Amino acid sequence: MTGDEVIEKIKSSVGDDIQKGEVDLGDAVIFVSPENLHKVAQFLKEDSQLNFEYLSDIRGVDYLDQDREPRFEAVYELQSFEHNHAVRIRVGLEEENPSVPTVSDLWKGAMYPERELFDMLGFDVAGHPDLKRLIMPEEWEGHPLRRDYPLTIEDVAFSHNRDYKSELVKSKPPTR
Amino acid sequence: MSITEQGLLERDKDTMTLNMGPSHPSTHGVFRVILEMDGEMVLSAEPEIGYLHTGIEKTSENKRYVHVIPMTDRLDYLAPPQNNLAFCLTTEKLLQCEIPIRAEYLRVIMCELARIGSHLVWLATHALDIGAMTVFLYCWREREMILDLNEEISGVRMMTSYIRVGGVMKDATPEWLGKVRKFIDYLPAKIDEYERLLTNNPIWLDRTQGVGVMTREEAINWSLSGPALRASGVDFDFRKKRPYSGYENFEFDVPTGKNGDVYDRYLVRVEELRQSRRIVAQALNKFPDGPYKAQDNKVSLPDRDTLHTSMEALIHHFKLVSEGISVPKGETYVPTEGPRGEVGFYIVSDGSNVPYRVKLRAPSFMAIPGMCHMMSGSFIADVVAIIGSIDIVMGEVDR
Numbered sequence: 001m002t003g004d005e006v007i008e009k010i011k012s013s014v015g016d017d018i019q020k021g022e023v024d025l026g027d028a029v030i031f032v033s034p035e036n037l038h039k040v041a042q043f044l045k046e047d048s049q050l051n052f053e054y055l056s057d058i059r060g061v062d063y064l065d066q067d068r069e070p071r072f073e074a075v076y077e078l079q080s081f082e083h084n085h086a087v088r089i090r091v092g093l094e095e096e097n098p099s100v101p102t103v104s105d106l107w108k109g110a111m112y113p114e115r116e117l118f119d120m121l122g123f124d125v126a127g128h129p130d131l132k133r134l135i136m137p138e139e140w141e142g143h144p145l146r147r148d149y150p151l152t153i154e155d156v157a158f159s160h161n162r163d164y165k166s167e168l169v170k171s172k173p174p175t176r
Numbered sequence: 177m178s179i180t181e182q183g184l185l186e187r188d189k190d191t192m193t194l195n196m197g198p199s200h201p202s203t204h205g206v207f208r209v210i211l212e213m214d215g216e217m218v219l220s221a222e223p224e225i226g227y228l229h230t231g232i233e234k235t236s237e238n239k240r241y242v243h244v245i246p247m248t249d250r251l252d253y254l255a256p257p258q259n260n261l262a263f264c265l266t267t268e269k270l271l272q273c274e275i276p277i278r279a280e281y282l283r284v285i286m287c288e289l290a291r292i293g294s295h296l297v298w299l300a301t302h303a304l305d306i307g308a309m310t311v312f313l314y315c316w317r318e319r320e321m322i323l324d325l326n327e328e329i330s331g332v333r334m335m336t337s338y339i340r341v342g343g344v345m346k347d348a349t350p351e352w353l354g355k356v357r358k359f360i361d362y363l364p365a366k367i368d369e370y371e372r373l374l375t376n377n378p379i380w381l382d383r384t385q386g387v388g389v390m391t392r393e394e395a396i397n398w399s400l401s402g403p404a405l406r407a408s409g410v411d412f413d414f415r416k417k418r419p420y421s422g423y424e425n426f427e428f429d430v431p432t433g434k435n436g437d438v439y440d441r442y443l444v445r446v447e448e449l450r451q452s453r454r455i456v457a458q459a460l461n462k463f464p465d466g467p468y469k470a471q472d473n474k475v476s477l478p479d480r481d482t483l484h485t486s487m488e489a490l491i492h493h494f495k496l497v498s499e500g501i502s503v504p505k506g507e508t509y510v511p512t513e514g515p516r517g518e519v520g521f522y523i524v525s526d527g528s529n530v531p532y533r534v535k536l537r538a539p540s541f542m543a544i545p546g547m548c549h550m551m552s553g554s555f556i557a558d559v560v561a562i563i564g565s566i567d568i569v570m571g572e573v574d575r
Contacts, residue, residue, distance in 0.1 A: 025269060025508045053396050056511065057542070059522050059535035066526060075522065077509060077537070081396070081412045088509070109399020111545045135226040135574060144234055151238075 001049075001085045003028035009050060010087070014043050028087045037091050038101045044078060044087065045106050052078035052087060055103070058113035060121040064147035071095040074117060076103070099124040120145040191219060196559065198227050203563060205570030209548065211559065218559060221551040223544050228574035236534035240500035241267055241341060244534065248521075249335035251536060251572040254297050255290040257283070258514040259572075260339035263534075265420055265510040266521045267341045270503045273475050278466040279343035280422035285356065285459050286329075286338055287421075288452040292363070293322040294515035295445050295452075299370060302442070302564035306383050311373055318366055321359050328352055341501060342476035343469025353460060360457050367449050374442070384439035388550040388562035391436055398546030401539045402517025404566055407444045408436030414513040421512075425462075426455045438558075438565040445567075475501055500529040509537075516540055516567055538572035 001009065006028040007021040017040050019031040032040050044052040056077040063071055072093035079086045091100055100117070102125050104110040115134040117123040122143035125131055133140065142149055197208035206227035212219045232251065236244045248263045249256035261283055268275065300315035323333040329352055330336040330345060338345050374380045390400065395408035405412065413430040415423040431447035433440030469476040477496055478489035505527040511520040517539030524533035547566045551559050 025506060027508060055399055056518060057520075057522070057535075057537040059537075061507075061524055061533050061535075066532075077522075079511075081410055084417050086511075107399065108397045108545065108549075109542055112541060135229050137226070144231070147237075 001083055003085070006050065006085055006087055009047075010040075010044070013047065014040055017043075028085070029090060030087060031090050031092065034091055034093060034100050037089070038103065038106075041076070041078075041089065041103045041106055044089075049083075050085075050087075051080045051082050054079040054081060055107035055109045056086070058103075058110060058117060060117045060123055060145070062121060062145065062147045072098045072121070072123065074100050074123060093123065097124065098122070099126055101125075102127040102129075104128060119143070122146060194556075198224075205568070206574070207563075207568065207570055209551070209559070209563075211551070211556070213556065216555050216557075218551050218554055218556060221548040221559070223548050225544065225570070225573050228570050230571070230575060232575045233534050233536065236531055238530065240529050241503060241531060242500050244531065245340065246335065246337045248536075249337055251538065251575055252294075252514060252516065252519070252540075252569050253334060253571045254294040254569055255287075255515045256334065256336050257286040257290045257339055258512065258519055259536075260337060261287055261421065262510065262512045262514070262519045263521045263523075264339050264341050265512065266508060266523045267501075267503060269508050269510055270506050270523060270525050271341070271475060271501070272504075273342055273470050273472060275343060275421075275470055276467045277422065277464045278347075279468050279470075281459050281463055282344045282348055282468060283339055283421050284423065284426070285348075285456055286326075286336070286344075288456045288459075289322050289325060289356070291452045291515045292449055292456075293319050295449050296322075298445060298515075298564075298567045299442075302561075302567070303374065305560045305564045306380065308374065308377075308380070311370055314366065314370060314373075318363065321362075325352070325356060325359065328355070340469070340476070342472065343467070347468040353463065356456065357460055360453055360460070363453050364450070367446065367453075371446060375446075381439065383557075383561055384442060384565075385437060386435070387438045387558045388554065388565060389435060389437045390546065390550055394549075395436060395546070398549060399542045400517070400546050400566075401542065402514065403444045403448060404441055404543060404546075405517065406431065407433035407440040409434055414511050414518065418511065420510060423455075426458050428452075428455050438561050441565040502527065502529050503531070507533075511537070514539060516569065516572075517543070519572075536572065536575055538575060540566075540568040540570070541573045541575075543568065544573065 003023040003026060007023060010030055011021050017036040021030045044050050056079050059075050061073045070092040074091045076089040100123060102114055104114060114125045114128050118125055118131050119134045119136055120143055192213045194211045194213050196211055197203040198206040208224045210222040232247050245260055248259035251259050296315040296319040300312040303311035326336050327333045329348060330338040390408050392409045395405050409432055411430055411432050416430055428451045431444045433444050473492035478492050482489040483493055503525040505525055507524040509520050509522040511518050518537060520537045522535040523531050526532040543566050550562050
């Protein structure tokens with residue numbers, strides 16, 4: 001199916017559960033609320049005409065200062081090997097307590113990227129069987145891929161730089 | 177039964193926790209797996225990553241598009257052109273930029289040489305892990321020739337940064353193409369030689385057949401990709417199914433396996449060596465003339481000799497070097513077929529010259545949970561074979 005046909009099919013079947021569906025730069029994209037994500041994902045996987053059996057990737061985006069609501073987004077990339085088409089699910093998440101339901105019960109491959117969402121962006125993934133830090137150490141504070149995560153230089157423990165260390169360590173959001 | 181005997185029996189039931197890595201030769205980088213063992217049997221495997229964490233995604237948010245390309249080299253450091261290509265294709269999709277056919281052919285040649293090189297390193301180390309020393313040395317010898325070719329065209333042996341937004345870094349000379357041709361003619365006999373050493377070798381068969389079995393459904397469910405997925409019987413290759421960079425112009429087969437074990441993954445990759453060689457040979461046979469970069473001065477640098485005569489070219493040159501490429505607002509993803517599987521960058525652009533968000537889809541990262549699933553129920557000696565057969569590169573796992 002082409003991107004337009006995929007969107008048409010999704011709209012005609014679960015149109016009430018999705019916020020919007022469009023073809024953006026040739027990619028089929030649907031916008032779903034976190035509440036409906038699991039239901040829509042299950043439909044996409046199990047419907048024989050769509051058959052999105054493969055989860056390619058999950059990524060999170062922080063749209064700080066981008067003049068849009070909501071601030072966060074979790075993006076799911078699905079593929080169908082049988083029909084050779086793809087769809088992207090974009091889930092908008094509120095700034096306060098961003099949370100998505102897990103899809104690791106549908107695709108086991110979601111285990112790691114969902115832990116990465118939690119680790120690097122601080123999203124809560126409800127129902128994930130093993131939600132803990134993945135790349136950063138357990139005791140790490142903050143979520144490095146958030147746009148307002150302070151960029152600092154590493155605190156090098158030498159006595160000769162003690163005096164100007166405070167100047168080097170800056171706590172400010174990344175500049176453009 | 178005495179107390180001591182009772183104690184021994186109880187201790188027999190206990191499981192042992194074994195830390196493997198982070199410096200074990202078969203873990204190919206800084207990967208640690210915590211195994212719960214019952215004797216020689218692995219009950220469960222818990223991976224631990226993050227030792228190498230380079231922060232490339234975060235760093236990309238503060239660098240111009242052009243400056244991200246050398247960083248992508250450091251991800252899958254065994255096949256840098258593949259990462260360059262994945263990043264450039266996504267940026268070009270946002271730019272809606274037209275790429276000349278000669279540039280596409282050069283990209284294909286570089287990527288397929290990189291795939292051969294990467295598979296050679298895989299075969300060398302995988303065979304060494306299982307105990308075959310000779311193959312290691314043979315494969316390294318051939319890979320050295322690919323590095324020489326890299327050096328000649330880009331000036332660098334490993335981190336080539338050869339593929340650029342809008343085309344490639346510089347044009348290929350007839351001498352270089354001749355050397356590629358020479359290498360391509362030399363390779364098939366060598367691949368046969370590796371196969372003679374391994375494919376019907378009883379020790380190799382014992383160590384690989386029926387080990388780390390992944391069925392078709394499991395492989396899809398655990399998001400394996402590339403040769404590991406195809407070894408489980410899934411006939412899917414992005415170069416074939418969703419061609420990019422002119423792959424539709426080449427004839428090649430997509431090898432698949434039946435059993436999804438370590439042996440099938442070996443066979444699939446060895447066949448891919450031959451198919452990649454076939455693609456390079458076709459590219460050399462019909463190598464087109466024309467420009468090697470996009471004729472869009474907002475994207476690629478003007479030709480050097482025009483700088484002396486054209487004011488416009490000078491301005492474009494200055495703007496591109498000092499400001500970089502401005503990419504229209506939008507977000508997209510282009511999947512490509514790397515040596516380890518699906519590689520792609522999800523780029524969010526806010527319309528400026530710096531990407532707002534860059535996310536890499538790394539095949540090794542996605543394969544690690546599935547790999548540990550394979551380990552449960554196998555022997556400790558098989559763990560090494562399984563890790564080798566997935567061909568993980570930690571640069572793209574701990575990006």
